Amino acid sequence: MLREPMTMLCYTDLSGAVRGKGFPTRLLEKRLKSGIGWTPTNLMFTALGTIADSVWSSFGDLTLMPDPETRVEVDFDDGTPAERFFLCDVENTDGTPWDCCPRTLLKDAVKALRDETGLELRATFEHEFVYAGANSRTADNYALDAVRRHGAFGETFLAALAAAGHLADSYLPEFAAGQFEVTVPPAPALAACDGAVVLREMARATAWRLGSSVSFSPRLSPEGLGSGVHIHFSLWDEAGNPVSHDASRAHGVGEKAGNFLAGIVSHMPALLAFTAPSPVSYLRLVPHAWTGIWSNIGVRDREAGIRICPTFGGSEEAMARQFNFEYRAADATANPYLALAVIIRAGLAGLRDGCAMPEPTVEEDPEAMSEEARQARGIVRLPSSVDQAFAALEADETVKSFLPKPLLAAYLANKRAEFEIGRTWTPEEICRRYAEVY
Numbered sequence: 001m002l003r004e005p006m007t008m009l010c011y012t013d014l015s016g017a018v019r020g021k022g023f024p025t026r027l028l029e030k031r032l033k034s035g036i037g038w039t040p041t042n043l044m045f046t047a048l049g050t051i052a053d054s055v056w057s058s059f060g061d062l063t064l065m066p067d068p069e070t071r072v073e074v075d076f077d078d079g080t081p082a083e084r085f086f087l088c089d090v091e092n093t094d095g096t097p098w099d100c101c102p103r104t105l106l107k108d109a110v111k112a113l114r115d116e117t118g119l120e121l122r123a124t125f126e127h128e129f130v131y132a133g134a135n136s137r138t139a140d141n142y143a144l145d146a147v148r149r150h151g152a153f154g155e156t157f158l159a160a161l162a163a164a165g166h167l168a169d170s171y172l173p174e175f176a177a178g179q180f181e182v183t184v185p186p187a188p189a190l191a192a193c194d195g196a197v198v199l200r201e202m203a204r205a206t207a208w209r210l211g212s213s214v215s216f217s218p219r220l221s222p223e224g225l226g227s228g229v230h231i232h233f234s235l236w237d238e239a240g241n242p243v244s245h246d247a248s249r250a251h252g253v254g255e256k257a258g259n260f261l262a263g264i265v266s267h268m269p270a271l272l273a274f275t276a277p278s279p280v281s282y283l284r285l286v287p288h289a290w291t292g293i294w295s296n297i298g299v300r301d302r303e304a305g306i307r308i309c310p311t312f313g314g315s316e317e318a319m320a321r322q323f324n325f326e327y328r329a330a331d332a333t334a335n336p337y338l339a340l341a342v343i344i345r346a347g348l349a350g351l352r353d354g355c356a357m358p359e360p361t362v363e364e365d366p367e368a369m370s371e372e373a374r375q376a377r378g379i380v381r382l383p384s385s386v387d388q389a390f391a392a393l394e395a396d397e398t399v400k401s402f403l404p405k406p407l408l409a410a411y412l413a414n415k416r417a418e419f420e421i422g423r424t425w426t427p428e429e430i431c432r433r434y435a436e437v438y
Contacts, residue, residue: 008085009036009064012197014414015047016335035063044414047437052417064088070194074163076209083205087194099404102337109344110189117351120236124186125196128227133212134178146173157206166195176225193336216332217438218284222427226284228331234324245323251360258357263350268295270396272389274342278333279386280434292328296379297360332438345402
């Protein structure tokens, strides 16, 4: 069968979907310089396939401009077309940044953190997903046989990920039926988000070639276990030295890292509008599900909104380089660039204001505390619905200022249109619809 190799130029939209345009690969050198045309209203595609009301209507033109460092070319050597794509910034036709580009928003947040503090954030996205072809059975969690019985998927997926330039750190069967988790080493913020996008696409590409599918949706059923995206991060100075850890301070958290965490915690209810931005997110964010439903910092606690992660042996220097924090109230319905950008901006606000880190919880369940005790510690219940999360965003002028006004307006309009579609859906229907999308 005749074939013309094709390459896609892509970006990640407000719902986290990867969209773009293709061209014959023989034109690659041209497209690396010129990009490919795009339309502003394409930003208004909702997660559920509709188009939200757009201020741009049918007007305007943009360019998807590829970042050469994001090139993916993975041949599965099975007769199917190779996966060929680049991740892009969205630019105006004169080459200037478009103020509604999510990837540019993250770049600006990274630059602001560096310019104001001399610090860099390194991050990694820990993904959970469900593979439909897992041949799962009861009590598969962490089982060797669960990996055996899901056939070629694991090794093929990890090989595809490596071929795309992203090496996995761990891979395991998780608690839910057919659920797996994959982690990758930390990287600078932009590379970490690019890697998160590529990882999801390689999982989908692998499953498709095996005649199956994967879903990163936070819930596949109302009663089931959920899949999250845990965002690990740490701070480093311009010389490449870790600054998150200080053995002389409480729980080993360095002063600047404490300021950074304080900023995140103080704005966390509003941040959920970006890190857990869909109705299905809140079927996962429930008590005692290891998801993070409180605005607390917990020492090695998977119920905390932010977990202080453990280090494993080695010298003090090695411990400092391992030391990191985990933002747990996030999932794959979020755009990773938006999610990490607002986390960085909130942390920068804490650094700028010199906010003191709230006292971490140690083997304490905020739900078991009295309201007075929680208030004294600055711990609040995070939103329990998508409407509450977006109300928190509307009430938080600081977090709203993290986005250019056109991007904030587009995001709110897009998400409201998405939410209205499913207002009458049962939890079962919500799970079914989002499982298909994600």
